[in-house]
Amino acid sequence: xMPNKWWTDKVGYQIYPRSFCDSNGDGIGDxxxxxxxxDHLEDLGIGFIWLSPVYRSPMVDNGYDISDYRDIAPEFGTxxxxxxxxxxxxxxxxxxxxxxxxxxxxxxxxxxxxxxQSRHAPEHDFYIWADPAEDGGPPDHRHAYFGGPAWTLxxxxxxxxxxxxxxxxxxxxxxxxxxRQEIYDMMRWWFDRGIKGFRMDVIDLIGKDLATGEIExxxxxxxxxxxxxxxxxxxxxxxxxxxxxxVTTETALNYSGRDRxxxxxxxxxxxxxxxxxxxxxxxRPKPFDLPGFKSVFARWQEALANDGWNSIFLSNHxxxxxxxxxxxxxxxxxxxxxxxxxxxxxxxxxxFVYQGEEIGMTNAKFTxxxxxxxxxxxxxxxxxxxxGMSSEEFIAGANANGRDNGRTPMQWTPGPQAGFTTGxxxxxVNPNHExxxxxxxxxxxxxxxxxxxxxxxxxxxxxVIVHGRYVPHLSDDPRVFAYTRExxxxxxxxxxxxxxxxxxxxxxxxxxxxxxxxxxxxxRRDSIEGRVTLSPYESVAVISx
Ligand code: TEU
Ligand code: CA
Numbered sequence: 001x002m003p004n005k006w007w008t009d010k011v012g013y014q015i016y017p018r019s020f021c022d023s024n025g026d027g028i029g030d031x032x033x034x035x036x037x038x039d040h041l042e043d044l045g046i047g048f049i050w051l052s053p054v055y056r057s058p059m060v061d062n063g064y065d066i067s068d069y070r071d072i073a074p075e076f077g078t079x080x081x082x083x084x085x086x087x088x089x090x091x092x093x094x095x096x097x098x099x100x101x102x103x104x105x106x107x108x109x110x111x112x113x114x115x116x117q118s119r120h121a122p123e124h125d126f127y128i129w130a131d132p133a134e135d136g137g138p139p140d141h142r143h144a145y146f147g148g149p150a151w152t153l154x155x156x157x158x159x160x161x162x163x164x165x166x167x168x169x170x171x172x173x174x175x176x177x178x179x180r181q182e183i184y185d186m187m188r189w190w191f192d193r194g195i196k197g198f199r200m201d202v203i204d205l206i207g208k209d210l211a212t213g214e215i216e217x218x219x220x221x222x223x224x225x226x227x228x229x230x231x232x233x234x235x236x237x238x239x240x241x242x243x244x245x246x247v248t249t250e251t252a253l254n255y256s257g258r259d260r261x262x263x264x265x266x267x268x269x270x271x272x273x274x275x276x277x278x279x280x281x282x283x284r285p286k287p288f289d290l291p292g293f294k295s296v297f298a299r300w301q302e303a304l305a306n307d308g309w310n311s312i313f314l315s316n317h318x319x320x321x322x323x324x325x326x327x328x329x330x331x332x333x334x335x336x337x338x339x340x341x342x343x344x345x346x347x348x349x350x351x352f353v354y355q356g357e358e359i360g361m362t363n364a365k366f367t368x369x370x371x372x373x374x375x376x377x378x379x380x381x382x383x384x385x386x387x388g389m390s391s392e393e394f395i396a397g398a399n400a401n402g403r404d405n406g407r408t409p410m411q412w413t414p415g416p417q418a419g420f421t422t423g424x425x426x427x428x429v430n431p432n433h434e435x436x437x438x439x440x441x442x443x444x445x446x447x448x449x450x451x452x453x454x455x456x457x458x459x460x461x462x463x464v465i466v467h468g469r470y471v472p473h474l475s476d477d478p479r480v481f482a483y484t485r486e487x488x489x490x491x492x493x494x495x496x497x498x499x500x501x502x503x504x505x506x507x508x509x510x511x512x513x514x515x516x517x518x519x520x521x522x523x524r525r526d527s528i529e530g531r532v533t534l535s536p537y538e539s540v541a542v543i544s545x
Contacts, residue, residue: 005237005239005264006047006095006237007047007048007095007196007197007239007264007350008350008466009047009459009460009466010046010047010048010350011045011046011047011345011350011351011352011353011456011459012046012047012048012049012050012097012241012350012351012352012353013041013044013046013048013049013050013352013353013354013355014049014050014052014316014317014352014353014354014355015034015049015050015051015052015355016029016052016062016317016354016355016406016407017029017030017031017034017051017052017053017054017063017076018062018063018076018407018426019355019407019408019409019410019420019427020033020034020037020355020409020410021033021034021036021037021410021412021420022420022421022422022423022425023036025421025422025423026075026421026423027421027423027424027425027426028075028076028421028426029076029409029410029420029421030075030076030077030081031054031072031076031077031078031081031082031084031085032077032081034051034085035081035084035085035088037412038088038089038092038094039092040438041092041094042092042093042094043453044353044358044449044452044453044456045453045456045457045460046094046353046456047093047094047095048094048095048096048097048196048197048239049089049094049095049096049097050097050099050199050241050352051096051097051098051099052064052099052317053066053098053099053101054072054073054076054077054082054098055067055068055069055070055071055072055073055101056068056071056072056073056074057073057106058106058108058168059073059075060106060166060168060169060375061165061166061168061169061375062407063099063101064099064101064165064169064201065101065104065105065106065107065108065166065168065169066101066105066106066109067105067106067108067109067110068109068110069105069186070186070189082193083193083194086193086194086195087194090194095195095196095197095239096194096195096196097195097196097197097198097199097239097241098190098195098197098198098199099198099199099201100187100198100199100200100201100203101201102172102183102200102201102206103164103171103172103201103202103203103205103206104163104164104165104169104170104171104172105169105170105172106168106169107167107168107169107170108168111123111126111127112126112127112170115127115161116154116156116157116161117156117157118156118157119157119158119159124157125173125176125179126172126173126176126178126179126182127161127162127170127171127172127173128161128162128170128171128172128173128210129157129159129160129161129162130151130159130160130162130210131158131159131160132153132158132159132160138150138151138153138160139151139160144163144164144165144166144167145164145165145376146165146166146375146376146379147376147379147380147382147383148167148379148383150162150163150164151163152167162210164202164205164215166375166379171205171208172206174206174207174208174220174224175220180224180227180228181231183228184228184231184232187228187232188232191232191236191238195238196237196238196239197238197239197240197241197264198238198240198241199240199241199242199243199267200240200241200242200243200263201243202243202244202245203221203225203242203243203244203263204216204217204218204221204242204243204244204245204246204247205218206218206220206221206224207219207220207221207222207223207224208220216245216246217244217246217247217251222254222255222260222262225242225255225262225263226260226261226262228262229261229262230261234261239264240263240264240265241263241264241265241266241267241311241350242255242262242263242265242266242267243266243267244266244267244268244269245269245273247266247268248268248270249299249300249302249303252266252268252300252303252304252308253303253304253307253308255308256304256307256308256309257307257308258307258308264309265308265309265310265311265349265350266311267311267313267316268300268311270296270299270300271293271296271297271314272319274289274292274293274296275288275289275293275325276401280397282397282401282402283380283384283394283397283398283401284397285325285397285400285401288325288326290477290478290479290481290498291475291476291477291478293326294472294475294481295475297347297472298470298472298475298483301347301348301349301470301472302470304348304349305348305469305470309349309350310347310348310349310350311349311350311352312344312345312347312349312350312351312352313344313351313352313354314326314340314344314357315354315357315406316352316354316406317354317403317406317407318403318406319354319401319403319405319406320363320400320401320402320405320406321356321357321361321362321363321405321406322337322340322357323336323337323340323360323361323362324362324363324405325363325400325401326340326498327339327340327537328500328537329362329363331500332500332536332537333360333362333436334360334446334447334448335521335535335536335537335538336537337357337360337448337451338360338448338451338521338537338539339496339497339498339521339537339538339539341357341448341451341452341455342451342455342494342496342519342521342539342541343481343494343496343539345452345455345456345458345459345465346455346458346465346483346485346492346494346541347470347483347485348465348466348467348468348469348470348485351459353452354406355410356406356410356411357452358448358449358452359411359436359437359438359441359447359448359449360436360448361408361410361411361430361436362430362432362436363399363400363405364399364404364405364408364428364430365399366395366398366399366404366428367395368395369381369391369394369395371427371428372398372402372404373404373407373426373427374402374403374404374407376402376403377398377402377403377404380394381394381398404427407427408427408428408429408430409421409425409427409429409430410438411429411430411432411433411436411437411438412437412438412439413433413437413438413439414433414434414435414437414439414440417429418430418433418437419437419439451519451521454519455519458518458519462490462492462518462543463487463488463490464485464486464487464488464490464491464492464543465485465492467487468485468486468487468490468492469485469486469487470483470484470485471483471484471485471486471510473508473510473511474505474508474511477505479497479498479499479501479503480495480496480497480498480503480505480534481494481495481496481498482494482495482496482505482511484510484511484513490543490544491513491543491544492513492518492541492542492543492544493511493512493513493528493540493541493542493543494539494540494541495507495511495528495532495534495539495540495541496534496537496538496539496540497534497535497536497537497538497539498537499536499537500536500537501536502533502534502535502536503533503534504531504532504533504534505531505532505533505534506530506531507528507529507530507531507532511528512527512528512529512530513527513528513529513542513543513544514526514527514528514529514542514544514545515527515542515543515544515545516542516543516545517540517541517542518541518542518543519541520538520539520540520541521537521538521539521540522534522535522538522540525540525542526542527542528540528542
């Protein structure tokens with residue numbers, strides 16, 4: 001009864017095109033650049049690519065502001081390049097999953113340009129409008145996620161439009177059935193070209209109801225997703241992943257339960273936001289709390305044990321680098337990057353690797369605001385320094401948790417600009433590329449890259465990794481992450497040290513196993529039992545004979 005689709009035992013790989021590989025020296029990654037690196041992905045063993053947006057866009061939010069859903073951004077290439085990417089990926093048995101950004105469009109989309117001319121334009125109702133308040137101000141005082149008000153006035157038509165993100169990203173009005181049909185039509189058009197799925201940007205926001213103020217997981221969300229399934233997704237051999245910052249273990253099966261006919265899985269963020277400050281949010285990260293972190297994963301593994309499906313990730317283009325956030329990006333970088341990968345990849349669900357994670361790339365260490373590029377960071381810099389925060393304090397927060405950490409160029413070689421471009425990159429390359437890069441890692445047996453390759457292969461070789469039941473152990477221990485997986489008489493045990501110290505663990509009976517060591521970061525062990533001493537950031541995985 002668990003999903004048994006082409007993607008069930010596969011690992012996803014996220015590409016942020018602007019920062020992956022630049023083929024023509026303009027400093028911006030592009031589709032021909034991606035094609036030139038497909039061998040790296042095949043060698044890693046990944047099953048599909050989640051491609052962040054490559055559609056035509058003014059790039060206010062690096063492509064999450066789309067002005068033409070049926071064309072490719074010229075800086076990324078052409079539709080011919082895209083078709084070539086599909087074909088070359090397919091030759092390597094790699095599917096292409098596109099990003100579907102339909103909570104909002106760009107304000108430069110033809111729909112919005114027509115919509116703002118007049119309240120009588122047919123496209124006007126494709127967006128969300130309100131008349132000014134009596135004093136001429138916005139209809140309410142809601143804030144946008146990227147700072148500032150969620151309403152912007154258009155003088156041409158005398159009305160305010162609603163935008164949850166930047167003013168350049170007007171929210172689409174999903175209540176309009178014609179708009180919904182336009183979106184479904186566009187989705188079918190991409191499927192007919194040969195894509196293998198969609199990652200759906202902030203999908204939990206499309207069902208919003210402004211009258212009642214229900215925005216997140218709004219009242220119409222599942223009606224629309226079921227309609228989308230009927231109209232577009234049903235009967236296709238594809239994978240769908242919905243991004244939702246608000247989904248909980250209570251609501252997850254509403255999206256991905258087997259009887260729901262909506263999505264295959266969601267990206268959830270409980271393990272991420274748990275580390276954010278209650279008032280200053282991501283800009284003031286809390287110290288890492290391992291028991292809390294483990295309990296989120298245990299709860300999700302349990303909630304989707306018999307229905308639905310988990311996605312598993314620590315990094316993406318909106319998040320800091322995982323080795324910097326959860327491991328040690330200095331002395332124990334290699335050990336801790338491998339340890340984090342082991343703990344994630346041996347859970348149940350679909351692991352996603354974010355570009356550069358497979359070589360243990362680290363956060364940027366910027367010192368000046370002019371090194372940052374992300375609109376969210378720049379908006380909050382203006383807002384918070386105006387409110388009295390020092391520039392140094394803000395930059396410390398942005399270096400810890402800002403979105404540009406994941407967006408510095410992919411480090412291919414120790415050479416100039418890390419082999420990313422022959423020109424000037426749109427954002428600075430991390431100077432540590434001399435040490436951390438694909439070329440160096442490929443040549444070393446004990447590299448982070450080879451560790452990822454092994455983990456991805458293990459998932460193909462052992463059904464217990466794909467289907468086994470997840471059981472947490474040592475839940476309150478603040479030093480180690482421990483769990484077992486069980487299926488068809490096989491037992492896999494995983495034990496990982498999250499500290500830079502040697503730790504001694506008294507292995508409880510439920511965790512104990514002996515047989516074959518699958519993958520380790522210290523010396524290979526073939527049992528976890530009795531008293532185990534783990535070296536700093538060591539991880540161990542043992543499967544029963
Ligand atoms: O992200 C959704 C989202 O809510 C994030 O922007 C989040 O608020 C932020 O990272 C936390 O500080 C998606 C995309 O992944 C992101 O890149 C886009 O900017 C956003 O939607 C708008 O499309
Ligand atoms: Ca380029």
